[in-house]
Amino acid sequence: MGFLICQGVNAPDADKLSSGYKTEGSSINGIISADLMGKLAEGFIDLVDDPVFFLLELAREDSDGYDIYYLDNCTKEVAHAIMERxxxxxxxxxxxxxxxxxxxSEEELYFMDYQEFMIYTxxxxxxxxxxxGLGIQKTAKPDSMWEHFSEAAPGSLSSVEVEGETVYDIPDALEEAGMYRYEEE
Incomplete structure (x- = not known):
């Protein structure tokens, strides 16, 4: 199967991309097909030491910034339940x-714009x-959607709705479990 683009990602030449990563010290950076993201998250949750945190960054509607939300000190079961839900x-x-x-242990998996990811471990x-094991190959220089953008064919990101919900519903839904908005001091 080829490289699958997330529903909220629009990028030219997606058919030319493939999942891949490079390692530099304790950092692993790469790009990942949409169908592998959940499997990577689930596997990473199993890999790290307890307790686990969940991180969510939501684009602000009034600026270019992001609101950052955390759910700290979860069990791995709770982290897996977040992915399930x-x-x-x-x-x-x-x-x-x-x-x-x-x-x-400060280990982290972070999914970023245009399906790029970073692992620190x-x-x-x-x-x-x-x-x-997911078929993601180590390479000297992983693909990047950014390399395919031009003035005539720019990429774009958008929010999506799945079964009547958006990512903006998640902080309220997990507030009772302890999710909070990070406030800079």
């Missing part, structure tokens, strides 16, 4: 960014094994 919405939405990490061999 909201995974499709998180994956398909183009404007939001999200990730999971460990509150105890001391367990690079285990993370590379996870990526390889």
């Amino acid at each position: 909201y995974g499709e919405l998180l994956i398909q939405d183009g404007l939001s960014r999200f990730g999971f990490g460990s509150n105890s 001391q367990k690079t061999k285990a993370a590379e094994k996870l990526l390889g």
Whole structure:
């Protein structure tokens, strides 16, 4: 199967892309097909040390900035439940960014704009094994949608609705579980 674009992502030449990553020290950076994002998140949750956090960045409507939300100190079961409940919405939405990490070891998986991802971990061999198991190849220079943009064919990101919900509904839905908006001091 080819490279699948998220519903909220519009990019030229998507058929020329392939999932791939590069490793530099404790950082792994790459691009990922939409159909692999959930599997990577689930595998990463299993890889990191408890407790786990969930991170959600939502684009502000009134500016170029983002509101950042956290749900800290979760069990892995709670993190998996978040993916079960909201995974499709998180994956398909183009404007939001999200990730999971460990509150105890500073490890983190972060899904960014245009289906790029970043992993920070001391367990690079285990993370590379996870990526390889998903068919994501290590390469000297992973593809990037940014390289295909031009004035005539720009990319764009948009918010989507899945089963009547948007990513903007998630913070309120998880507030009772402890999700909070990060406030800069």
